[in-house]
Amino acid sequence: MGAWNEFTKGLWKEIPPFRLVLGLCPTLAVTTAAKNGLGMGLATTFVLVCSNVLISLLRNVIPRKVRIAAFIVVIASFVVIVELTMQAYFYPLYKILGLFIPLIVVNCIILGRAEAFASKNRLLPSIADGLGMGLGFTLSLTFLGAVREIIGNGTLFGNPILWDSFEPFSIMVKAPGAFLCLGVILGLMNWVSMRQQKKS
Amino acid sequence: MSDFLLLFVSAAFVNNVVLVRYLGQCPFMGVSNRLDTAIGMSMAVVFVITLASAVTWLVQHWILNVYGLEYLQTIAFILVIATLVQLVEMFLQKSVPALYRALGIFLPLITTNCAVLGVAVLSIQNEYSFVETLVFAFSSSVGYGVALILMTGIRERLATAPVQVNLQGTPAALITACMLALAFLGFAGMVQ
Numbered sequence: 001m002g003a004w005n006e007f008t009k010g011l012w013k014e015i016p017p018f019r020l021v022l023g024l025c026p027t028l029a030v031t032t033a034a035k036n037g038l039g040m041g042l043a044t045t046f047v048l049v050c051s052n053v054l055i056s057l058l059r060n061v062i063p064r065k066v067r068i069a070a071f072i073v074v075i076a077s078f079v080v081i082v083e084l085t086m087q088a089y090f091y092p093l094y095k096i097l098g099l100f101i102p103l104i105v106v107n108c109i110i111l112g113r114a115e116a117f118a119s120k121n122r123l124l125p126s127i128a129d130g131l132g133m134g135l136g137f138t139l140s141l142t143f144l145g146a147v148r149e150i151i152g153n154g155t156l157f158g159n160p161i162l163w164d165s166f167e168p169f170s171i172m173v174k175a176p177g178a179f180l181c182l183g184v185i186l187g188l189m190n191w192v193s194m195r196q197q198k199k200s
Numbered sequence: 201m202s203d204f205l206l207l208f209v210s211a212a213f214v215n216n217v218v219l220v221r222y223l224g225q226c227p228f229m230g231v232s233n234r235l236d237t238a239i240g241m242s243m244a245v246v247f248v249i250t251l252a253s254a255v256t257w258l259v260q261h262w263i264l265n266v267y268g269l270e271y272l273q274t275i276a277f278i279l280v281i282a283t284l285v286q287l288v289e290m291f292l293q294k295s296v297p298a299l300y301r302a303l304g305i306f307l308p309l310i311t312t313n314c315a316v317l318g319v320a321v322l323s324i325q326n327e328y329s330f331v332e333t334l335v336f337a338f339s340s341s342v343g344y345g346v347a348l349i350l351m352t353g354i355r356e357r358l359a360t361a362p363v364q365v366n367l368q369g370t371p372a373a374l375i376t377a378c379m380l381a382l383a384f385l386g387f388a389g390m391v392q
Contacts, residue, residue, distance in 0.1 A: 021370050024225035025314050069282060076275040084271060102274040102321055106314040108226055175220050176381040183367075183374030190366035 003128040006117075010132025011139070017182075018140055018189055022108040026100050027141060028178040034157050037145030039093045040100065041138025043086065045131070047078045048110050052118040052130035059119045071114045072105065079104045109137060148172045148181055204335050210391040211336050212343035217315050219347050219381040224315030228348060229373055231306075233359075238352035242345030244306040246338065249319050251288065252281050253337035256320040257330055277320055282311050315344055351380060 014020055017027045026044070031037045051074050055062075062070045083101050086094040094101065104110070113133055118126040149155055152172030154162045171177050217223045224245075231241045256277050264270050289307045292300040310316060319340050323333040354376050363372050 021229065022226065024229065025222050028225060029222035069279075072278055072282060073275065076278050080271065080274050083274065099318060099321060099325070102277075103223075103314050103318060105274055105278050106312055106317055108312055111312070171382075174381075174385065175222065176378045176385065178222070179374045179378035179381055183371045183378065186374065187364075187367040187371040190371065194366055 003124050006125045006128040007132040010129065010134070010136040012136075014133075015136040015140060016109050016133055017137065018186060020109070020112070021186075022112055023110075023137070024182075025103065026107060027144065028175075028182060029100055030097055031141055031145040031148055031178065031181075032173045033149045033153070033155075034142050034146040036093070036096055037141035037143075038138065039090070040097055041134070041141040043082050043097075043101065044104055044107060044110070044137055045134025046082055047075060047104055048113060048134040048137075049127060049130035050078045051075045051110060051114055052126040053123065055114045055118040056121060056123050056126035062119075067119065068111075068115070071111060071119075075110055075114070076105045109133065144181060144185065147185075148177055152177060204332075206391050207332065207335050208339040211339040212346065213384065213387045214389075214391050216343045216347055216384050216387075217319065217340045218344050219377070219384045221318070223318040224313045224344060227309060227313050228351065228377070229370060231309075232348060232352045232355050232373070235349070235352050235356060237306075238348050240302055241306045241309075242348050244303040244310060245313065245315070245344050245348075246341040247303065248285060248288065248307070248310050249316050249341035249344075250334065250337045252284055252316050253320045253323055253333050254330070255284055256280055257323060257328075257333045260324050261330075273321070273324070277317055281316055281320070285311050315341070347380065347384075351377065354380070 010016070017023050023044075026040050030040045051071070054074050055071060058070075058074075079102065082104065083094075086097075086101065113129060117129045121129070146156055149157075150161065151169050152174075153170075154160055154166045154168045169177075172181065211217075215221055218225065218228050227241060227245075231237050259276055259280055260273065264273060264276060269276075285307055289300075292303065292307075319337050323336050326336075328336055351373075355373060358372060358376060367375070
């Protein structure tokens with residue numbers, strides 16, 4: 001039951017990056033299309049789950065004073081694994097995500113979960129936490145990517161879904177669109193939460 | 201000389217790190233509330249990015265390339281940056297206390313600023329020479345500072361404005377950043 005709660009909290013209550021405003025750089029940078037958001041989300045999920053597992057297993061071995069450095073080395077190792085795997089098997093996606101694959105290392109969500117959760121909890125809850133947070137992150141990125149792709153390009157996962165004469169707002173796939181989209185989504189989520197609070 | 205000038209304009213304005221390349225968003229949203237902290241953070245960022253890019257360039261070309269260890273780039277760079285920041289902090293505390301008091305609290309925060317690692321990796325990817333790397337890193341970080349200080353100026357004004365309740369805080373900051381990014385888009389095409 002405990003592990004299930006740890007899993008589901010990442011999907012709505014503490015969904016990154018909407019509720020926990022962390023890891024904004026990949027969120028804004030790679031969500032020009034739904035597919036890119038999905039790829040980035042899955043890569044981050046892999047690193048998050050693996051580093052949570054290893055850090056949870058090593059939590060009594062790592063000395064407190066150098067724990068951040070140790071966490072970073074663990075995370076960086078898994079990032080290199082992801083980087084090399086994507087280069088070998090998913091080359092087009094690797095080209096698109098580019099710089100932001102090595103930058104998974106400094107994604108605050110991963111270090112944040114290592115510090116706040118995995119270093120204090122047993123293996124099973126840590127896996128659940130990593131999976132939940134990772135899936136939440138993947139969902140958010142895919143959603144944001146889908147919104148920007150539909151408005152900015154008129155397509156979803158590369159398939160045209162709007163009417164023929166639709167004129168795409170190309171600004172949405174550029175930097176200003178990223179900021180605007182995330183800002184409006186955060187505002188809408190706050191609005192929904194406030195209405196829920198008023199009712200109860 | 202004109203090459204360096206073009207590189208400066210390109211890195212600082214046309215391809216601004218934070219508003220066009222999307223690097224270093226967390227501190228951009230986090231410390232853009234007050235002007236004095238924003239100025240301190242900008243100075244610390246210029247200092248650390250320039251130094252870190254120089255050191256990581258040396259690591260890449262004198263160690264990783266020589267021994268065929270390019271695949272260790274990510275691990276090596278992040279460790280070098282984290283260690284460097286610690287060393288700089290200790291050095292400043294002992295030797296230049298005045299500078300330490302100005303930058304002190306911002307230095308530990310910078311390790312998590314992905315602009316540092318991002319600029320270091322970008323200068324390797326673009327195959328810059330050592331001097332070009334220095335110019336690129338310096339101008340990128342100046343661009344970061346300019347964007348951060350501009351953003352803070354707007355947010356300080358916005359703090360007293362009547363913003364709708366569900367947009368207060370981060371959503372309003374993001375929409376402000378959207379306007380700034382639109383303005384910076386005007387530089388596009390000035391330099392290749």
